[in-house]
Amino acid sequence: MEQLSTVVNINKLKHSNNSLKHESEGYINIIFSGNKTSESHRTILKTELIKENDYIHFDINVQFIFDSECSRCLNIEQINKKAKFNKKLSFHSLSDYEIDFYSENIDLLPIISEIIIKKMNFTYLCKKDCKGLCSLCGKNQNDYTCNHQEKNIKESPFSSLSELDL
Numbered sequence: 001m002e003q004l005s006t007v008v009n010i011n012k013l014k015h016s017n018n019s020l021k022h023e024s025e026g027y028i029n030i031i032f033s034g035n036k037t038s039e040s041h042r043t044i045l046k047t048e049l050i051k052e053n054d055y056i057h058f059d060i061n062v063q064f065i066f067d068s069e070c071s072r073c074l075n076i077e078q079i080n081k082k083a084k085f086n087k088k089l090s091f092h093s094l095s096d097y098e099i100d101f102y103s104e105n106i107d108l109l110p111i112i113s114e115i116i117i118k119k120m121n122f123t124y125l126c127k128k129d130c131k132g133l134c135s136l137c138g139k140n141q142n143d144y145t146c147n148h149q150e151k152n153i154k155e156s157p158f159s160s161l162s163e164l165d166l
């Protein structure tokens, strides 16, 4: 799979056309908290740029897949999302996205990264009541319930601390 193409030549938009389309498919590498897109997941990008006086109207649609790691049990799940960016940006505010309208090519990557990261959870849980991993042996408590906990806590070298009256 090829890398997603996010660079658009905007010469035509500046000199003749009022509208420019850019479509691409491929992988993109984004990592945020316990989430990541990867080289095996296809991202589909459909973009239309429309020039309106001192503004460019960005109509960006992204369809993407990423892996999320449950912050309790560390199971990895694949998540499919679609998201849009539909905004008019003045030539001056383009710099917020590191875009220079006066150059020949603009890179939409900062906008696309923002679109994707907004759909990622900072702390993802595979389910609301995920039981997580056993703090003693690391087994996933959603699949298996450990019953050695109490015994091990008593045997732990720190168990005497719990007997102190602080």
Ligand SMILES: [Zn+2]
Residues within 6 Å of the ligand: 070, 071, 072, 073, 074, 075, 125, 126, 127, 130, 131, 132
């Ligand atoms: Zn979980």
Ligand SMILES: [Zn+2]
Residues within 6 Å of the ligand: 134, 135, 136, 137, 138, 139, 146, 147, 148
């Ligand atoms: Zn255990």
